[in-house]
Amino acid sequence: MAEAFETKTTEETGRLLHSTDPGGLSAEEARKRLEQYGPNRLQEPEQPGFFSRLLSQFMDPLIYVLAAAGVISVFLGEIGDACIIAAVAALNGAVGMIQEGKAKRALDALKKMTRLKAVVRRDQTDQEIDAAELVPGDLVVLDAGRQVPADLRLLWTESLRAEESALTGEAAPVHKDAGFSAAAGLPVGDRKNMAYMSSNVTAGRGLGMVTATGMDTEIGRIARLIREAPMEATPLQKRLGDLGGALSILAVALCAALFGLAVWQKRDVGEMLITAISLAVAAVPEGLPAVVTIVLALSVSRMARVHTIVRRLPSVETLGAVSVVCSDKTGTLTMNRMTVEEVLDAGELLDEGVSGRRRRPGRGKGAMAPGQEELLRAFVLCNDAELNKKGRIGDPGELALLEYAEKEGPWTKGELERQLPRTAERAFDPERKRMTTVHRTETGIVSYTKGAPDVILERCSRYLSGGGERPLTGSSRRRLQDRISWLSSQGLRVLGAARSDGDGRKEEDMVFLGLAAMADPPRPEAAHAVAMFKRAHVRTVMITGDHRDTALAIARRLGIAEDGTQCISGAELDRLDDAALKERAETAAVFSRVSPDHKVRIVRALKENGSIVAMTGDGVNDAPSLKAADVGIAMGQTGTDVAKQAADMVLTDDNFATIEKAIEEGRGVYENIKKAVIFLLSSNFGEIMTMFTAIALSLPSPLKASHILWINLITDSLPALALGTDKNDGPALMEEPPRGKDESLFSRGGMVCTLFYGFLIAVISLAAFLRLPVGILAAEGKRITAESLSLVLGDPVVLARSQTYAFTVLGLSQLFHAVGMRDVGRSVFRMNHLENRLMLAAAALGVLLQVLVTENSRLVALFQTAALSGTEWRELLFLAAAPLAAHELLAGLSRISGARGTAEKERSGS
Ligand code: ATP
Numbered sequence: 001m002a003e004a005f006e007t008k009t010t011e012e013t014g015r016l017l018h019s020t021d022p023g024g025l026s027a028e029e030a031r032k033r034l035e036q037y038g039p040n041r042l043q044e045p046e047q048p049g050f051f052s053r054l055l056s057q058f059m060d061p062l063i064y065v066l067a068a069a070g071v072i073s074v075f076l077g078e079i080g081d082a083c084i085i086a087a088v089a090a091l092n093g094a095v096g097m098i099q100e101g102k103a104k105r106a107l108d109a110l111k112k113m114t115r116l117k118a119v120v121r122r123d124q125t126d127q128e129i130d131a132a133e134l135v136p137g138d139l140v141v142l143d144a145g146r147q148v149p150a151d152l153r154l155l156w157t158e159s160l161r162a163e164e165s166a167l168t169g170e171a172a173p174v175h176k177d178a179g180f181s182a183a184a185g186l187p188v189g190d191r192k193n194m195a196y197m198s199s200n201v202t203a204g205r206g207l208g209m210v211t212a213t214g215m216d217t218e219i220g221r222i223a224r225l226i227r228e229a230p231m232e233a234t235p236l237q238k239r240l241g242d243l244g245g246a247l248s249i250l251a252v253a254l255c256a257a258l259f260g261l262a263v264w265q266k267r268d269v270g271e272m273l274i275t276a277i278s279l280a281v282a283a284v285p286e287g288l289p290a291v292v293t294i295v296l297a298l299s300v301s302r303m304a305r306v307h308t309i310v311r312r313l314p315s316v317e318t319l320g321a322v323s324v325v326c327s328d329k330t331g332t333l334t335m336n337r338m339t340v341e342e343v344l345d346a347g348e349l350l351d352e353g354v355s356g357r358r359r360r361p362g363r364g365k366g367a368m369a370p371g372q373e374e375l376l377r378a379f380v381l382c383n384d385a386e387l388n389k390k391g392r393i394g395d396p397g398e399l400a401l402l403e404y405a406e407k408e409g410p411w412t413k414g415e416l417e418r419q420l421p422r423t424a425e426r427a428f429d430p431e432r433k434r435m436t437t438v439h440r441t442e443t444g445i446v447s448y449t450k451g452a453p454d455v456i457l458e459r460c461s462r463y464l465s466g467g468g469e470r471p472l473t474g475s476s477r478r479r480l481q482d483r484i485s486w487l488s489s490q491g492l493r494v495l496g497a498a499r500s501d502g503d504g505r506k507e508e509d510m511v512f513l514g515l516a517a518m519a520d521p522p523r524p525e526a527a528h529a530v531a532m533f534k535r536a537h538v539r540t541v542m543i544t545g546d547h548r549d550t551a552l553a554i555a556r557r558l559g560i561a562e563d564g565t566q567c568i569s570g571a572e573l574d575r576l577d578d579a580a581l582k583e584r585a586e587t588a589a590v591f592s593r594v595s596p597d598h599k600v601r602i603v604r605a606l607k608e609n610g611s612i613v614a615m616t617g618d619g620v621n622d623a624p625s626l627k628a629a630d631v632g633i634a635m636g637q638t639g640t641d642v643a644k645q646a647a648d649m650v651l652t653d654d655n656f657a658t659i660e661k662a663i664e665e666g667r668g669v670y671e672n673i674k675k676a677v678i679f680l681l682s683s684n685f686g687e688i689m690t691m692f693t694a695i696a697l698s699l700p701s702p703l704k705a706s707h708i709l710w711i712n713l714i715t716d717s718l719p720a721l722a723l724g725t726d727k728n729d730g731p732a733l734m735e736e737p738p739r740g741k742d743e744s745l746f747s748r749g750g751m752v753c754t755l756f757y758g759f760l761i762a763v764i765s766l767a768a769f770l771r772l773p774v775g776i777l778a779a780e781g782k783r784i785t786a787e788s789l790s791l792v793l794g795d796p797v798v799l800a801r802s803q804t805y806a807f808t809v810l811g812l813s814q815l816f817h818a819v820g821m822r823d824v825g826r827s828v829f830r831m832n833h834l835e836n837r838l839m840l841a842a843a844a845l846g847v848l849l850q851v852l853v854t855e856n857s858r859l860v861a862l863f864q865t866a867a868l869s870g871t872e873w874r875e876l877l878f879l880a881a882a883p884l885a886a887h888e889l890l891a892g893l894s895r896i897s898g899a900r901g902t903a904e905k906e907r908s909g910s
Helices: 010-016 026-036 051-057 061-075 079-111 218-223 233-265 269-283 285-303 314-319 346-350 371-379 396-408 413-419 455-457 474-489 526-535 548-556 569-576 578-585 598-607 621-628 643-647 656-696 705-715 717-725 749-777 786-792 796-823 835-854 859-861 870-880 882-909
Strands: 117-122 125-130 141-145 151-162 198-213 309-310 323-326 339-345 386-388 389-394 422-429 434-440 447-451 460-465 468-471 491-500 509-520 539-543 567-569 590-592 613-617 633-637 649-651
Touching: 026 151, 026 434, 051 079, 061 269, 061 786, 079 633, 079 705, 079 859, 117 468, 125 151, 125 339, 125 389, 141 151, 141 882, 151 422, 198 422, 198 621, 198 643, 233 269, 233 285, 233 656, 269 656, 269 705, 285 309, 285 314, 285 656, 285 717, 309 656, 314 339, 314 548, 314 633, 314 656, 314 796, 323 598, 323 656, 339 346, 339 371, 339 396, 346 371, 346 386, 346 460, 346 509, 346 643, 371 396, 371 413, 371 447, 371 460, 371 491, 371 509, 396 413, 396 491, 396 509, 447 455, 455 460, 455 491, 455 509, 474 491, 474 509, 474 548, 526 539, 526 548, 526 656, 526 870, 548 567, 548 590, 567 569, 569 590, 578 598, 598 613, 598 621, 613 621, 621 633, 621 643, 633 643, 649 656, 656 705, 656 717, 656 796, 705 796, 717 796, 717 835, 749 786, 749 870, 749 882, 786 796, 796 835, 796 870, 796 882, 835 859, 870 882
Parallel strands: 323 539, 323 613, 460 509, 539 590, 567 590, 613 633, 633 649
Antiparallel strands: 117 125, 117 141, 141 198, 151 198, 309 649, 339 509, 386 389, 422 434, 434 447, 447 491, 460 468, 491 509
């Protein structure tokens, strides 16, 4: 469809696309066209095939080192070793493929959830559908915050602006105008009467006809050139990458030293070369990035199940460190299920004095005083929501007004709009906190403005009473303000309405019509979430565009604020300089009547205080503050596409309590990664220490190359993954203060833990290795020296058995270590092991494999091990359980010191 629609008039466009009905296509026609043109979707870049994915698994430095070790083994005639190396490399590749597949599936599922929606006019009705179902000829309604879902020839625009950087590279929004006529050959960026797929509407409203969908759109044409952005590495992944790099260099240096030492000691150079290479392979923590990636990817799909879509992977980690959560009020802390409680016209408010008396709706249709009718007319006409049989589209407050009018008004919205058609408008803007529509009457024009009552009142000079206008005196203004305050302090959301005869675009010198008060009850689960945050040392701050009294009333009910001193209004904020704001932000709990640009200042002030800030937002203008926050959170239901794009994560249920779950998940993920990292590093450290000590003492190598590779690549990876995906105890996680932003994985005892268990594993493995020669020497009454031990170990039978002991203890002790690492502060007898079935499976598989390599005759030959007796197994198991014994001891100590700490806290508290 290469027609240049920008050069066509709107009528020509309709004719060309066979869509001339102002009520849009019929459902039947749309279905036919969908079959003809296919879904409105950009093709995904081609996915690599099975073999190229498999091949990429082997493009890894680790595999190169293994290959070198394999080739050397073949040269040395060690075919058994070569086979093991090949098996290890193949298994490593297979595990990598599975992990990658899992991560990709999780992300694909997310993509499906973030599908774009569009408002389409079909069969005379506006309805929200999946943007993929749009067809050429469809009529699409645009408003601020929406992404343009297909290429459109604009038919009608009202102050429409769109940001088209995806197409033109130009970030500043451009003005759109349906009436513009374009000359042929005009560049995309200058075609003001067109809106293009994937650009964003930043202001105004519009109606357009779909001219192209899917790959036929302008962005579709260049889509093939756009590569999907590579997955961003998280700070932790980066840090672990650096750590891995440093450790690898250290490991290689150590292994080179080991090899040099062996050569100097005149050992078998070939064998020592393979051993040193194997040790290097073992020491390089190559499993770390893989474990972190899969842990994060799994957490992303877990979070999706609890209504959080993670758009940027790093935010999962940052979530765990969040210390302040800034939340919108409407819809997030409240239900966003608004119902009109009262509609009070100006005459009633000022002249009849109905203070405090709440009049319930339900007086019946038609029984309406002129003042009431005019007020309701304003609320219905100055309203962009749609209430029809296909659903409810628009702002919940506006929908509530329509529902009220439907019940109480003497006319329907349709009738009113036909009587007084809208001719112009100034769209709602949270900065101005009001909107205006202009309507044609039989005699001229009338404008209606609705918005925040204080803002409306400021702009009125008269009020309507008994059908006539009266001046607004100072005292009547004060009475109205008192009334607004009173209603707001009940937690009601109050809107004001005004009329102006003539083009009211200036929104000044208007006639005040009255107020509507709406109830939007707090979400019951939000109070619990706020309380949980308090325990977790996370502060909740409410940031709202609403009135101070409404905000404070709701904040009090939720436990966010206690009194008015914790409340800062937008006007006050304007008077504070950055330094003063920074100071006030330390204790403020509610920011009211703020506009979106205030939000950026608030985030900055909080960040300067050292807080890690999570911030929610939904509007177009919230994008900068969502970006400025450490974790930007957009609302899935009420949020605009623009806010969602700027955010790090999206709450699909718009619920504050979901943030608490997300933070808990973030903390859990960090804990798990920490456990997996400490486990892997302490195990690697144990292996290196075992080998290095033996070689330095001129003893034969306690482990063969194949043993090292087996333990490292087969036995270690599954427990590490099991730790990474462990279920964390939610309440316990939320009792600690958040970790510092730059806190290392090795702080809070992490380093000591790594070194301690590394040493312990080395000590018991060496003890196992030397058990037999020491026994022989002792039985013969000989002195135990490095030399005499070497001599005894010179016997190949003794050496094979001793190596089997070391191999078994090293392998099993790591499994025991992994089980303990699930929770360093808790006895294994108090853990719920069924919660981590992967760990049970890993431990069972580990033991099975360890038994197989000593009991299966083929594997015994391959690994050059010795079959063990029942007594030997028992003794080795006893030795291998040392990390678990140490764990029990340390857990017991930490329980005692924890109990003492609590008692002391209680004492000092009382
Ligand atoms: P929050 O920021 O917590 O979501 P909010 O909805 O009150 O709360 P904004 O959307 O910034 O915040 O709106 C600011 C004020 O503008 C509201 O308090 C209300 O008085 C007024 N307002 C909101 N929506 C409309 C609308 N559709 N038409 C007219 N006025 C509105």
